[in-house]
């Protein structure tokens with residue numbers, strides 16, 4: 112059940128991501144992006160491109176912030192419901208303190224004003240710590256966990272996919288396809304549980320949980336988290352590489368006398384990896400949802416664990432702050448991927464989306 | 467004259483799910499030094515497969531040379547290993563492909579693509595290879611070559627890309643240049659320019675050319691000798707004059723009859739009726755018999771051997787047997803032959819009936 116929900120979250124996130132991505136990729140500036148080819152012009156164009164994109168990002172974030180704000184207001188439940196032991200007066204004091212007695216439009220304006228100054232409000236818990244502080248304290252482990260999983264996963268996945276493509280229809284191809292299928296169809300928390308049981312509880316090679324600095328704490332959660340990006344990249348690389356290897360320009364290269372290694376690495380790899388960049392975005396997004404579960408299982412003090420706890424106790428400012436934080440992450444990832452795409456694919460650099 | 471290439475009884479097959487496709491069924495021809503041999507025939511007659519076999523670029527693992535010899539300057543290259551072939555490709559034999567839009571690597575600079583065979587085969591330094599690449603681009607008529615080499619294929623038009631492909635093929639001064647329908651994908655004016663360029667280059671470099679085409683007009687324009695292929699076999703081979711003015715095989719008549727000429731001679735174009743046989747199960751007798759209005763009884767039983775017409779002219783049809791009835795080519799074909807004789811060259815715009 113949990114898995115089904117997280118699948119839905121991924122799908123939802125993916126759809127949202129695609130819509131935002133579509134919007135960014137198709138705007139007229141990216142089409143004209145780098146029409147001029149002198150270095151100065153390129154830098155100028157690049158600067159303008161980024162600037163314009165940042166403006167769009169701010170608009171997107173504003174919309175997301177507004178939606179989450181009003182959703183929080185509409186949804187049933189109250190931050191105080193978990194603490195019913197408070198007397199009427201005490202509740203009144205708390206509501207006053209957090210500005211929850213003001214009319215909703217005023218609250219909204221205050222909230223936005225705070226946002227502009229980088230203030231996400233105060234948490235309803237943890238002795239009213241500012242949400243930004245909570246996030247700052249928690250971001251480290253999540254970021255490290257996410258980055259490590261993404262990097263390791265993509266690298267291993269690309270290698271796996273390459274091997275599969277080179278030994279097309281051989282035993283290695285078969286093996287790597289099975290790994291890929293398992294990786295995409297088995298949820299990461301199942302792996303997490305399995306790894307925890309076998310390698311921590313039974314064999315005692317790694318700590319069962321927690322996050323105390325040593326690399327040994329990273330191994331199991333990173334493996335659990337990287338399975339999905341690894342499987343996706345492996346499948347993607349295999350398909351793309353096979354297609355590239357069958358293309359006309361590869362025949363041209365072979366007709367020039369290029370060696371098998373040259374065909375795969377000099378001519379094939381770059382062309383096969385370009386499309387992979389488009390799925391790194393959704394993969395990063397899915398990692399964020401993945402951390403929600405994995406951080407719980409391994410008791411890692413990251414944002415994901417915090418987010419789940421905040422949802423449990425209706426800590427609105429923290430929920431909103433975290434959502435906004437994730438949104439910022441999404442749009443920044445999209446921007447980076449678009450820029451990366453332009454650097455790697457010369458066709459995009461010059462002509463935008465059209466082929 | 468010196469023989470550069472001597473192909474003896476070449477047989478090429480493909481293993482497919484529906485059985486063995488016998489794409490080339492015993493083809494013999496030779497190419498002299500400095501000579502242009504055109505191979506013509508309908509789609510699927512085995513032209514490309516023949517030339518891919520010459521370079522051992524057949525799609526692996528399904529395509530293979532079943533039998534025969536390919537002697538390049540007396541050395542049989544069928545026996546060569548993949549490593550030895552890599553030394554040969556781009557150095558002794560090189561190839562120009564049909565579609566310039568897909569035959570260049572989209573993510574590699576044009577200059578790098580031209581330099582690749584130079585660095586590999588001639589062990590040139592990068593700087594030297596770059597100089598040579600610029601020279602080559604100038605040779606194929608691309609202005610502003612020193613900036614052009616830093617550009618990517620998408621910055622070139624179709625005709626320009628085909629010039630680049632030609633430059634790559636010419637890079638190491640190959641003894642044999644194979645051009646597989648190099649002008650089919652281009653528009654008429656560009657076609658003429660590319661043909662002019664190839665003739666010009668042949669005059670300068672004295673390399674031999676195998677020129678594959680659907681277009682008899684192009685053949686009249688470039689070829690010294692012509693081989694006509696049907697269903698994986700050469701049905702008629704001779705000098706260009708012999709094929710155009712004294713064709714013997716009814717299939718050649720059909721090709722000539724379906725070739726448009728510039729001066730409208732009042733005869734309708736006559737497409738050859740029917741379609742080529744299924745190459746998984748080639749017919750017992752003459753493969754062309756079912757489509758041949760002059761077919762004899764014996765055509766259904768026994769394949770015709772190549773009958774000698776002159777020292778250079780051979781045709782595989784029972785009509786040349788001394789006991790066969792004397793049959794003249796149809797009136798429309800004679801008129802067309804006349805047309806070619808009058809204008810000197812056949813039009814460069816013709817496409818045969820099946821296109």
Ligand SMILES: Nc1ncnc2c1ncn2[C@@H]1O[C@H](COP(=O)(O)OP(=O)(O)OP(=O)(O)O)[C@@H](O)[C@H]1O
Nearest residue numbers: 480487489508509510511512513514515516525745
């Ligand atoms: N990879 C393959 N697998 C199976 N059969 C193939 C393969 N490649 C070619 N053939 C078969 O070989 C035969 C000859 O094909 P080929 O490409 O040489 O024709 P062609 O004369 O070059 O035609 P075109 O003028 O259309 O280029 C065809 O019947 C085709 O079906």
Ligand SMILES: [Mg+2]
Nearest residue numbers: 513514515646
């Ligand atoms: Mg062909």
